[in-house]
Amino acid sequence: MARTVPLLIDIATGDTRPIVRQITDGVRIKISTGEIEPGDQLPSVRGLAQQLGINPNTVAKAYAELTTEGWLEARQGLGLYVAPKRQRLSRGERERRFDDAVQRFVADVVPLNIAPEEVHARIDAEFAALQRRRA
Amino acid sequence: MARTVPLLIDIATGDTRPIVRQITDGVRIKISTGEIEPGDQLPSVRGLAQQLGINPNTVAKAYAELTTEGWLEARQGLGLYVAPKRQRLSRGERERRFDDAVQRFVADVVPLNIAPEEVHARIDAEFAALQRRRA
């Protein structure tokens, strides 16, 4: 359902990721899991910035990135909305990102000497936790 | 077997990771997979730097990080050696890193809309590829 009320977005303060990255990751996941849907309106640049206590430019940068990637649609003077579901990235780009993610993950995890079954279990658990957040 | 000859380490040039990170990741994986073993000697700071065409300080920084983490042992005036296999990280630290890795991986992958089975398959494949590199 397309909500007209701006949504709340929560950003963890103790995160090592850059703020822009936290916002883009958060929105992408919320859209992917269906927590927010095409047509929903996002908080305004200034509104979200004030809510999070960060600079409006930082939010604008995150929104701009999400817009060029096809996740959001901007309507000048109105606000930002979740774009209709379509292919947001090219096949090649998707494959490349998936590749990078897997490589980095394995590089991070292998030295920790964790059993493969536990790795799979934890990933599934994390997936499930995200899906469970859906309205 | 403890080799006395310095090993070759290859660093990809088209990698987005910082050089220090590429080195530390590479060495950690080589040790984890058994490609290099406790007692093996690593290339000298200056030697590896020259081989890779980078600054000796960069290599030294990577080696220092690996040493403080317990992966390597330095013998002043002699060189760096793979440390004996023991608990390299505390339980809590391991858990924390594993958590971070899973969280980031899921954040990267979920928006790509890839089937969970394929995710697991690719991870297993990557694991297997690393294990296959062992002597």
Add this chain to the structure above:
DNA sequence: CATCTGTACTGTTAGTGCTAGTACAGTACA
């Protein structure tokens, strides 16, 4: 017209990655 929206600049500050150079102490060997 006033006020909201996104967008687009310039400029500054702080941190990091990397390079460059120098110096010093321990080890090995002729």
Add this chain to the structure above:
DNA sequence: TGTACTGTACTAGCACTAACAGTACAGATG
């Protein structure tokens, strides 16, 4: 003893990025 290796410890500088600060402008709405 001298020389040439090893790792280690500094300082300094450059380039890039994240984030903040400030300002301005155009479109939409009432």
